[in-house]
Amino acid sequence: MSEKKRRAGAAAAGAASSSKKPRAAASYAESLRSKLRPDASILATLRSLASASASSSKSKAAAKSLADHDPSADPTSSYIVVADQDSSSVTSRINRLVLAAARSILSGRGFSFAVPSRAASNQVYLPDLDRIVLVRRESARPFANVATARKATVTARVLSLVHAVLRRGIHVTKRDLFYTDVKLFGDQSQSDAVLDDVSCMLGCTRSSLHVVASEKGVVVGRLVFADDGDRIDCTRMGVGGKAIPPNIDRVSGIESDALFILLVEKDAAFMRLAEDRFYNRFPCIILTAKGQPDVATRLFLRRLKVELKLPVLALVDSDPYGLKILSVYMCGSKNMSYDSANLTTPDIKWLGVRPSDLDKYRVPEQCRLPMTDHDIKVGKELLEEDFVKQNEGWVKELETMLRTRQKAEIQALSSFGFQYLTEVYLPLKLQQEDWI
Amino acid sequence: MSEKKRRAGAAAAGAASSSKKPRAAASYAESLRSKLRPDASILATLRSLASASASSSKSKAAAKSLADHDPSADPTSSYIVVADQDSSSVTSRINRLVLAAARSILSGRGFSFAVPSRAASNQVYLPDLDRIVLVRRESARPFANVATARKATVTARVLSLVHAVLRRGIHVTKRDLFYTDVKLFGDQSQSDAVLDDVSCMLGCTRSSLHVVASEKGVVVGRLVFADDGDRIDCTRMGVGGKAIPPNIDRVSGIESDALFILLVEKDAAFMRLAEDRFYNRFPCIILTAKGQPDVATRLFLRRLKVELKLPVLALVDSDPYGLKILSVYMCGSKNMSYDSANLTTPDIKWLGVRPSDLDKYRVPEQCRLPMTDHDIKVGKELLEEDFVKQNEGWVKELETMLRTRQKAEIQALSSFGFQYLTEVYLPLKLQQEDWI
Numbered sequence: 038m039s040e041k042k043r044r045a046g047a048a049a050a051g052a053a054s055s056s057k058k059p060r061a062a063a064s065y066a067e068s069l070r071s072k073l074r075p076d077a078s079i080l081a082t083l084r085s086l087a088s089a090s091a092s093s094s095k096s097k098a099a100a101k102s103l104a105d106h107d108p109s110a111d112p113t114s115s116y117i118v119v120a121d122q123d124s125s126s127v128t129s130r131i132n133r134l135v136l137a138a139a140r141s142i143l144s145g146r147g148f149s150f151a152v153p154s155r156a157a158s159n160q161v162y163l164p165d166l167d168r169i170v171l172v173r174r175e176s177a178r179p180f181a182n183v184a185t186a187r188k189a190t191v192t193a194r195v196l197s198l199v200h201a202v203l204r205r206g207i208h209v210t211k212r213d214l215f216y217t218d219v220k221l222f223g224d225q226s227q228s229d230a231v232l233d234d235v236s237c238m239l240g241c242t243r244s245s246l247h248v249v250a251s252e253k254g255v256v257v258g259r260l261v262f263a264d265d266g267d268r269i270d271c272t273r274m275g276v277g278g279k280a281i282p283p284n285i286d287r288v289s290g291i292e293s294d295a296l297f298i299l300l301v302e303k304d305a306a307f308m309r310l311a312e313d314r315f316y317n318r319f320p321c322i323i324l325t326a327k328g329q330p331d332v333a334t335r336l337f338l339r340r341l342k343v344e345l346k347l348p349v350l351a352l353v354d355s356d357p358y359g360l361k362i363l364s365v366y367m368c369g370s371k372n373m374s375y376d377s378a379n380l381t382t383p384d385i386k387w388l389g390v391r392p393s394d395l396d397k398y399r400v401p402e403q404c405r406l407p408m409t410d411h412d413i414k415v416g417k418e419l420l421e422e423d424f425v426k427q428n429e430g431w432v433k434e435l436e437t438m439l440r441t442r443q444k445a446e447i448q449a450l451s452s453f454g455f456q457y458l459t460e461v462y463l464p465l466k467l468q469q470e471d472w473i
Numbered sequence: 474m475s476e477k478k479r480r481a482g483a484a485a486a487g488a489a490s491s492s493k494k495p496r497a498a499a500s501y502a503e504s505l506r507s508k509l510r511p512d513a514s515i516l517a518t519l520r521s522l523a524s525a526s527a528s529s530s531k532s533k534a535a536a537k538s539l540a541d542h543d544p545s546a547d548p549t550s551s552y553i554v555v556a557d558q559d560s561s562s563v564t565s566r567i568n569r570l571v572l573a574a575a576r577s578i579l580s581g582r583g584f585s586f587a588v589p590s591r592a593a594s595n596q597v598y599l600p601d602l603d604r605i606v607l608v609r610r611e612s613a614r615p616f617a618n619v620a621t622a623r624k625a626t627v628t629a630r631v632l633s634l635v636h637a638v639l640r641r642g643i644h645v646t647k648r649d650l651f652y653t654d655v656k657l658f659g660d661q662s663q664s665d666a667v668l669d670d671v672s673c674m675l676g677c678t679r680s681s682l683h684v685v686a687s688e689k690g691v692v693v694g695r696l697v698f699a700d701d702g703d704r705i706d707c708t709r710m711g712v713g714g715k716a717i718p719p720n721i722d723r724v725s726g727i728e729s730d731a732l733f734i735l736l737v738e739k740d741a742a743f744m745r746l747a748e749d750r751f752y753n754r755f756p757c758i759i760l761t762a763k764g765q766p767d768v769a770t771r772l773f774l775r776r777l778k779v780e781l782k783l784p785v786l787a788l789v790d791s792d793p794y795g796l797k798i799l800s801v802y803m804c805g806s807k808n809m810s811y812d813s814a815n816l817t818t819p820d821i822k823w824l825g826v827r828p829s830d831l832d833k834y835r836v837p838e839q840c841r842l843p844m845t846d847h848d849i850k851v852g853k854e855l856l857e858e859d860f861v862k863q864n865e866g867w868v869k870e871l872e873t874m875l876r877t878r879q880k881a882e883i884q885a886l887s888s889f890g891f892q893y894l895t896e897v898y899l900p901l902k903l904q905q906e907d908w909i
Binding site for chain 2: 201202205207208209210212213214215216217218219220249251252253255263264265266267268269272273274275276277278279280281282283284287304305308309312313327401403404446448449450451452454455456
């Protein structure tokens with residue numbers, strides 16, 4: 038039925054375009070449609086991509102043993118990489134900390150927490166791991182010191198609250214945590230900061246502490262998973278899609294016959310892909326965080342990538358911000374660096390819309406936008422970033438963007454017809470293996 | 474199983490609270506738990522609320538015949554109330570407009586559009602309809618006039634684009650529409666404005682034109698519906714919930730055994746309700762737009778209310794902004810006034826968190842926030858609004874807020890325990906029929 042729908046759409050598109058006045062760009066864009074090979078041939082390309090991704094995941098997993106060895110548990114390691122832990126493991130880590138504090142008090146030495154530094158100067162990018170991590174550098178937070186007594190108390194309180202949340206098997210937000218003891222915390226930035234300290238102290242991710250962020254991502258396509266025990270079939274989620282759950286540890290039973298994951302920057306493009314049921318023509322999982330990626334969507338993408346070993350292709354705007362979004366998915370953001378191992382999805386391919394596409398697809402001049410001074414500044418900064426520098430193709434594209442001083446949104450492709458994205462642009466990209 | 478889960482949670486809550494140091498507010502809050510009658514008794518209350526709502530919907534439907542009579546089709550009516558129309562009806566309205574233009578041209582008079590004014594001065598609140606509507610006042614937009622030639626061209630182009638979208642049976646965003654002819658439209662505010670004109674000219678809602686807004690709402694609970702033909706069971710949507718579809722006309726087959734709809738301002742409270750499966754204890758449909766209501770969520774709520782005839786209870790922050798959000802759901806916003814009939818859900822009950830709850834539930838002082846000058850200004854403006862004035866209870870609450878100059882978030886209830894909201898506060902509210 039979806040095949041039928043698609044053909045009907047294509048026929049209508051043909052009719053619509055033939056009734057248009059001939060314009061150079063539009064007719065060239067339409068001529069690209071004839072370059073499309075049969076879907077079976079494009080699918081063969083995608084199948085080899087998927088199997089290559091599965092085998093490279095294996096070899097990379099062997100190379101990236103630092104994270105697997107859980108260095109957080111090893112105080113002699115020079116880096117802190119926090120890891121996902123189950124509730125009972127986190128609970129026993131808290132118990133060990135509290136027991137140590139109690140022993141210290143009983144022996145007359147009072148108590149003190151050893152808190153890892155999360156300062157920017159303490160963050161490094163490890164090329165081997167392709168991630169930002171924390172250098173191990175701890176400071177003491179003694180209770181019997183005027184300067185740190187309050188913070189030590191707050192730390193003890195947060196540990197006890199996290200313990201209670203884990204024992205009850207529920208999830209709460211940072212805001213909930215703050216409101217349980219406003220008098221002590223004063224304002225939310227304090228309980229948030231100590232929560233991050235606790236996460237580093239325990240060597241577990243914030244989601245392992247059952248403190249979750251609000252989700253804004255959605256997913257559709259060839260994916261089945263269980264959300265808190267409910268089986269979700271993402272091919273049957275209509276146009277709206279399934280909201281990505283805020284608590285990743287309630288996600289289980291991930292299954293898929295997709296050949297790739299399509300990561301989309303914006304919800305308008307997501308809606309087009311969902312309505313056209315793009316995933317039925319080219320088996321894929323489509324997800325978006327609707328702009329700046331939130332923690333829940335990043336965790337979800339990583340989980341899909343790790344379990345399904347599928348290639349991830351990204352569709353973002355052709356501007357520095359689009360690339361910045363890719364960098365957050367791939368390398369993490371500076372303020373969550375210690376958690377980067379669990380939030381990042383390395384090896385995302387930049388499918389489009391790339392600066393070189395603007396000329397290649399003859400996107401009309403009036404659909405391109407001039408870059409602002411701020412855009413140019415951000416673009417130049419990105420050229421200095423390690424994750425860009427290590428990919429020659431990305432450097433070239435970024436240089437093209439900065440040279441032409443032009444940017445364009447995914448929606449600019451609508452100038453060739455509302456369904457040009459799903460009917461011509463993406464199929465042709467996939468056919469030509471045009472990702473970098 | 475959910476009953477079991479709930480009891481386990483309640484037991485854990487008891488244990489947690491007994492281990493706390495006794496504090497006046499907390500122990501009083503806990504004492505309220507003993508006031509709770511068995512669920513069966515609360516359910517009986519809710520059943521009578523639901524049946525009262527169903528019968529009052531009938532009588533109100535009779536009274537509110539203005540909207541039902543589709544005055545947009547009647548040029549002698551003094552108000553414009555646009556209505557939902559199916560694609561074929563919109564298409565034929567466009568055809569009639571274009572045919573009239575063609576005849577006018579052939580008779581040598583050129584062509585001109587009659588465009589209703591959407592100015593604020595042209596908007597009135599009709600108490601009978603409980604809605605903001607447009608006074609019928611049209612201005613001519615002739616093509617053969619230097620001042621209006623460009624706008625007449627844009628109008629013709631938008632009509633033709635909408636026609637193409639409807640013929641293909643797809644949905645597009647405002648941004649997509651803009652990008653199809655950037656050269657003509659110049660910037661998006663122009664195509665957006667003309668789209669609203671076209672909506673008024675044709676007497677149909679923007680969603681009838683298949684131009685949709687991005688969705689950010691989610692829903693869980695006792696609701697089954699079809700999203701683009703896919704059957705969605707919202708009791709099996711885990712903690713994340715189902716994303717509300719952007720295109721309401723693809724929603725069909727709405728079924729529910731819920732007794733009420735619980736409208737939640739924020740996603741943190743939504744998450745708590747979803748994780749605790751509140752809807753299994755008290756059959757309800759829970760939805761949130763995650764803050765300021767978007768068009769898709771408003772359309773969805775209205776659709777649920779109209780089809781299921783269920784009472785709608787709202788859980789918002791105790792601040793002027795919470796009330797402002799209720800007003801958008803109930804009366805529409807000024808800039809979409811002409812569309813208000815199809816976007817608004819009258820008769821929403823204010824369940825909580827109300828200013829009087831702060832003392833009633835002894836919310837600790839440190840969990841209340843002082844109102845800012847801006848808050849107070851907005852609060853005073855709300856006191857002058859018709860939709861507040863006609864509800865004596867709301868006036869009193871708002872006066873309490875302005876007198877005490879205190880506000881509080883839903884999350885403030887977390888100071889009595891993370892699950893106080895779902896285990897004590899809401900059940901007690903429902904038991905005491907404490908909504909206004």
